[in-house]
Amino acid sequence: MKKHKICIVGGGLTGLISALVLAKKGLDIDLMVENLSPKNKDLRVTAISEKNMEFLKSTIKNINLKLFYPVKKINLFFEKNNQTKNFLNFNENKNLMFFFENRLTKKHLTKLLKKTNVKIQKKTIKSIDLAENKVSTKLSSKSYDLVVLCLGSNSPIYQKISGKREIKKNYKEHSITCSVKHQIKNIGAQQFFLKEGPLAILPYNNNKFSVVWSIEDKYFMKNQKNISNYLKIKLSNLLKTKKISLGNIQSYPLKLLLKRSYYKKNTIILGDGLHVVHPLAGQGFNLILRDLEKLNNLISNNLRLGLTIKDSNIPKDLSDSRKPENLLMGLGIDTTREFFKSNKYLDPIKENMLNNFSKSKLLKEITKRIANLGLN
Numbered sequence: 031m032k033k034h035k036i037c038i039v040g041g042g043l044t045g046l047i048s049a050l051v052l053a054k055k056g057l058d059i060d061l062m063v064e065n066l067s068p069k070n071k072d073l074r075v076t077a078i079s080e081k082n083m084e085f086l087k088s089t090i091k092n093i094n095l096k097l098f099y100p101v102k103k104i105n106l107f108f109e110k111n112n113q114t115k116n117f118l119n120f121n122e123n124k125n126l127m128f129f130f131e132n133r134l135t136k137k138h139l140t141k142l143l144k145k146t147n148v149k150i151q152k153k154t155i156k157s158i159d160l161a162e163n164k165v166s167t168k169l170s171s172k173s174y175d176l177v178v179l180c181l182g183s184n185s186p187i188y189q190k191i192s193g194k195r196e197i198k199k200n201y202k203e204h205s206i207t208c209s210v211k212h213q214i215k216n217i218g219a220q221q222f223f224l225k226e227g228p229l230a231i232l233p234y235n236n237n238k239f240s241v242v243w244s245i246e247d248k249y250f251m252k253n254q255k256n257i258s259n260y261l262k263i264k265l266s267n268l269l270k271t272k273k274i275s276l277g278n279i280q281s282y283p284l285k286l287l288l289k290r291s292y293y294k295k296n297t298i299i300l301g302d303g304l305h306v307v308h309p310l311a312g313q314g315f316n317l318i319l320r321d322l323e324k325l326n327n328l329i330s331n332n333l334r335l336g337l338t339i340k341d342s343n344i345p346k347d348l349s350d351s352r353k354p355e356n357l358l359m360g361l362g363i364d365t366t367r368e369f370f371k372s373n374k375y376l377d378p379i380k381e382n383m384l385n386n387f388s389k390s391k392l393l394k395e396i397t398k399r400i401a402n403l404g405l406n
Contacts, residue, residue: 033058034339037165039155040180044301044318046139048178051089051326053146060149072132073280074207075232075240077312079402082319083128094138099234100125103218108384109225117384120398127219129234158187163296175340177297183287183306191299192291199286204250205309206257207242209277222268223370228310242309244284288360293345307360308367317359320404321352355405
């Protein structure tokens with residue numbers, strides 16, 4: 031029987047995980063990447079929910095669970111008059127979130143891929159012929175039954191598929207991130223809504239966490255040379271300790287991007303090419319994994335029924351199923367960002383609302399469920 035041919039384009043987390051998840055199905059998979067070991071190391075730490083962790087464990091053989099740090103405690107704080115108030119907390123007996131270092135996880139996933147039937151090709155895509163399902167590089171062209179693009183949010187290739195049908199906003203903010211060594215026991219994950227912008231603490235082992243601080247471009251440019259010192263002082267005040275050590279800082283601009291078109295013919299988009307959301311809620315990669323889980327299920331259903339992948343309803347079904355949640359989650363996170371922005375007239379009202387929120391067990395359970403399962 032002829033194997034279904036799939037091309038996955040992109041060597042980031044989305045491309046690597048997509049290739050590993052689909053590798054179990056006996057498909058003929060090509061993974062096209064420009065560089066599996068980029069010169070600029072990704073220092074970021076990513077958060078995923080318990081449900082998405084279960085998805086990875088069930089679909090990726092021999093995944094190293096030690097790379098994923100479980101957290102049972104999450105606290106949220108609101109700043110008022112230079113003091114922070116804990117308005118929501120989760121302290122559970124089970125794992126709520128898992129955190130992993132992008133750099134180490136990519137390295138591990140690449141090693142796993144080399145033990146599968148996935149053909150890794152270090153090539154740059156020149157063009158995609160959507161009518162013929164043909165992917166062309168500088169030296170060759172090949173037709174596929176399905177093409178999955180995981181190229182990040184700025185690839186010009188997406189214009190052929192989605193055009194300008196998108197919701198887009200430049201936040202005029204930068205997110206700064208670095209690793210922090212500490213001596214705090216059971217620190218848990220923490221989110222601070224500060225006047226300068228939201229700051230998150232993402233623990234990834236017992237004595238290290240990643241900090242992600244989203245600040246306005248004006249503040250970032252004004253304090254860029256001394257941003258490490260400002261961040262250290264801010265963390266010391268928030269955590270009430272000076273026994274912390276900051277690593278190298280990376281920064282990147284923030285935006286909102288929600289595509290309206292997910293596919294064209296037999297080519298679909300996954301990852302940041304579909305949706306980029308503000309990091310304050312830690313939900314960006316969770317949306318990606320839910321998209322991938324749906325794609326995995328759709329392909330499995332076709333194979334079980336003996337149906338082809340080429341010219342199937344898979345791209346449309348993926349779009350119809352996932353677009354509503356991705357749009358609502360993306361816009362919901364954007365609304366949350368606006369809600370917590372400092373405003374002297376609205377802050378008293380916000381404080382009252384947050385006090386009522388923290389007292390409601392139902393709202394707390396709903397928040398926890400959405401963070402884990404999404405809106406399904």
